[in-house]
Amino acid sequence: MESIKSCTSEMSSLSLIHYYVPTSMTTSSSPAPSSPPHTDTCIQRAREVCDSHTDTGILTFIVCSRVPGLEIWDSHHNVWLNVERDIIKYKEENDLALDHHHHRHIIMCIMGEKIGMFTGASADQLRPTRHRVVVDHSISRTSLLYFMDTAK
Numbered sequence: 001m002e003s004i005k006s007c008t009s010e011m012s013s014l015s016l017i018h019y020y021v022p023t024s025m026t027t028s029s030s031p032a033p034s035s036p037p038h039t040d041t042c043i044q045r046a047r048e049v050c051d052s053h054t055d056t057g058i059l060t061f062i063v064c065s066r067v068p069g070l071e072i073w074d075s076h077h078n079v080w081l082n083v084e085r086d087i088i089k090y091k092e093e094n095d096l097a098l099d100h101h102h103h104r105h106i107i108m109c110i111m112g113e114k115i116g117m118f119t120g121a122s123a124d125q126l127r128p129t130r131h132r133v134v135v136d137h138s139i140s141r142t143s144l145l146y147f148m149d150t151a152k
Contacts (some may be wrong), residue, residue: 053131066088
């Protein structure tokens with residue numbers, strides 16, 4: 001365990017990422033961009049603000065945003081899953097939002113490309129999580145992430 005701690009202290013980071021509304025898309029008359037591959041038709045007015053990728057580190061912890069947009073690729077069904085939308089729906093159905101000022105946060109964990117270094121699992125057993133961020137044209141979004149990584 002001490003060897004993991006010594007590695008992760010070198011490259012781990014806490015990031016606050018703000019996805020702004022593009023100035024060219026601030027009017028409702030703006031046309032929707034062409035859909036990226038493997039995209040549901042329900043996001044016609046959406047824009048992909050963070051391309052499909054896997055994180056290079058070990059693990060990434062993401063605080064669920066109040067503006068849903070994080071999508072996870074389901075390779076078994078070949079479909080993007082809007083996990084934050086589903087989490088928000090779950091929280092509302094189970095009365096987990098306390099009130100406007102006190103909000104219960106849910107933290108998601110996704111695997112990065114270096115996860116196998118610490119688990120001994122093969123690439124077939126544990127694959128990094130392919131994900132992207134897709135939001136409506138007119139909405140900005142803020143994400144809080146903790147990237148657990150190592151320089152080795």
